[in-house]
Structure formats: structure tokens, C-alpha cells
């Protein structure tokens with residue numbers, strides 16, 4: 261999958277910007293705050309309809325403007341056009357100039373794998389952050405996943421509400437709680453199946469890729485879930501904790517508590533890993549996803565490496581970039597072009613960003 265062109269209006273620090281990209285590597289250089297991440301963010305928004313930065317969706321609209329528009333041409337089997345238009349209260353998405361009503365139908369069209377330093381949260385932060393990041397990735401693999409996750413969350417809310425009702429009114433029907441619990445487990449098991457399969461698939465690649473980058477063996481990713489057992493046993497567990505759940509008005513078991521762990525030679529990276537080890541582990545995870553896309557969907561996603569450089573030495577960076585074949589369209593943002601090998605620079609299109617002005621430059625040997 262290749263993004264050939266992008267055109268943005270009122271996006272972050274850009275009024276109007278139009279760029280044509282290289283089908284292989286694209287390097288975006290410039291000082292801090294010049295607008296490098298904003299360019300790759302525009303590609304990400306075109307694919308997933310929202311940013312990976314900021315809490316509110318409208319932060320991407322240029323200050324003092326009402327509306328932003330991102331358009332792009334992407335070629336997979338054939339060339340198709342995509343458009344995301346966002347104003348303060350509405351988002352419209354179009355594929356080949358036709359409005360797509362459901363966002364979930366739109367976001368599996370352009371597949372993007374992104375690495376940003378924010379992704380270190382995948383190791384460092386709370387389970388909640390890890391689940392969110394994995395949800396974004398899994399939703400690109402399957403529309404069904406998001407559907408079941410949404411259904412699960414809806415039932416979970418109902419269950420929590422009903423637990424409170426039961427606590428306040430001892431006469432309320434417990435049978436109804438059983439019905440909701442059964443439904444919760446059914447949807448939860450669907451989500452669990454997708455997550456488990458995903459982690460198992462990632463595990464096929466992650467250790468080898470990590471070894472390629474660092475020369476070190478033994479990186480593993482494991483999935484921990486309350487649903488790692490049969491439906492019968494899960495239902496029994498719910499029965500066991502029903503009284504405390506009623507007191508708390510909360511469901512204390514379920515896939516909303518799932519977690520993932522990175523270990524390096526059986527040691528938890530979140531507790532003991534160095535910054536560089538964590539970063540390489542996340543990159544190995546992202547490159548494993550790329551392999552998964554290739555093998556499961558028959559699609560090569562667009563790879564974005566935002567600010568790959570901080571904390572990594574020259575050798576590791578070039579190991580990573582050498583690993584990425586030329587059939588993968590890659591975007592690399594950096595302030596330090598000197599860390600890139602000559603070979604990588606020669607095969608790339610280089611964009612220089614200065615105060616929101618983007619200029620294509622040729623590599624000088």
C-alpha cells in the first residue's frame with residue numbers, strides 16, 4: 261500500500277500543503293517544532309480519522325480556523341482517493357468522493373503502522389493505555405473486533421448499573437443479572453479470541469526481529485486475561501464474586517482488565533528495561549505487526565517512524581532501517597540526518613521542513 265499524494269488545508273501549522281511521496285523511504289528533516297510530526301500525523305488522520313496526539317479531536321484544526329481537510333491518493337490494487345473533513349462538531353469521511361457513514365467501515369481501508377515515542381506507554385503506562393493502543397491496532401485488522409468490543413462495553417455498563425440496583429433493592433431479580441452476565445461473557449470471549457490470536461501471531465515474529473535489531477535473544481509478549489478459561493469456569497468466577505461486585509457497583513472480572521507484558525529473558529521490561537531496550541521492543545512489536553499484515557491480509561501497510569532517533573544509537577537505527585525492505589513505504593522524521601547511513605539516504609526522498617514550509621531536497625553525496 262502506497263500513499264502517493266497528500267493535500268491538507270488548515271491542518272496544525274499548515275494552511276495549504278501538497279506533497280508527493282516516494283513509494284519507498286521518505287525522510288522528513290527539520291528542527292524541533294518545525295512541523296515534521298504534523299506531516300505524518302496528517303497521513304495517520306487520513307487513515308484512522310483521528311490523531312494519535314491530544315485528547316480532543318479538533319486539536320488538529322489550525323488555530324483560529326473552523327475546519328480542516330486532509331485528502332490523499334492511496335494505491336493498493338488500484339488508486340483510490342480518501343478524504344477526512346473535520347470541523348468543531350462534525351467529521352465527514354469519503355472514499356472515492358462517496359461519503360462513508362460508519363467510521364468503522366472507513367478505517368480498515370488505509371493501513372498504517374505508527375511508531376512514536378508515545379508508544380513507549382505500551383510498556384510503561386497502565387493496562388488501560390496498553391488496551392487502548394492494542395485496540396487501535398486490532399481495529400485495522402478486523403471490523404468485527406471493534407463491533408464486539410463496543411457491544412461488550414455497553415453490556416458492562418448495564419451490568420454495573422444493575423449491580424447497584426441489586427445492592428439498593430434486595431428484591432430485584434437475580435435472574436436478570438445472570439442474563440446480562442451471560443451476554444457479557446459471550447461478547448467478551450469474542451474479543452478475547454481476537455486479542456489472543458493477535459498476541460500469538462505477534463509472538464511468531466517478535467523475538468527474531470528484536471534479535472535482528474539488537475543481537476539479543478529472548479523478547480516475549482504475553483497476554484493476561486480473566487477470560488483465559490472456559491465459559492463455564494468464567495461464569496462460576498462471576499458467581500463467586502457477585503456479593504463484592506454488588507457492594508462496589510463494579511464488575512471486577514472481565515476483558516476490560518486484560519493486560520500485556522513484554523519480557524526480555526523472563527524479566528519484565530516495564531520494571532527493569534532501559535529506555536533503549538523498551539524502544540527496541542516496541543519497534544520489534546510494530547515490525548511484527550507489519551509481518552502480520554503481510555501474511556494475514558496480504559497487504560503491506562504504510563510505516564511511520566516518528567522520532568525514531570532519541571535514545572537509540574546509530575547502529576540500532578540503521579539495523580532497523582535495513583530490516584525494512586523497499587516494498588514498504590516508510591516515513592521517517594528526524595532532526596539528525598547524520599545518523600542515517602549513506603545507503604539509506606541515497607534511496608530516499610528527503611523533505612526539509614522549516615517553519616511550516618516544506619521543500620524537497622536532493623541528497624548531496
Ligand SMILES: Nc1ncnc2c1ncn2[C@@H]1O[C@H](COP(=O)(O)OP(=O)(O)OP(=O)(O)O)[C@@H](O)[C@H]1O
Pocket residue numbers: 271272273274290291292293294295296297298299319320321322323567593595
Ligand atoms: N492546531 C494548531 N494550529 C497551529 N499550529 C499548531 C497546531 N497544533 C500544533 N501546532 C504547531 O505545530 C508546530 C510543529 O509541530 P510538530 O509536532 O510537527 O513539530 P516537529 O517538527 O515534529 O518537532 P519535534 O522535532 O520537536 O518533534 C508546533 O510549533 C506547534 O505549536
Ligand SMILES: [Mg+2]
Pocket residue numbers: 296297298566567593
Ligand atoms: Mg515531532
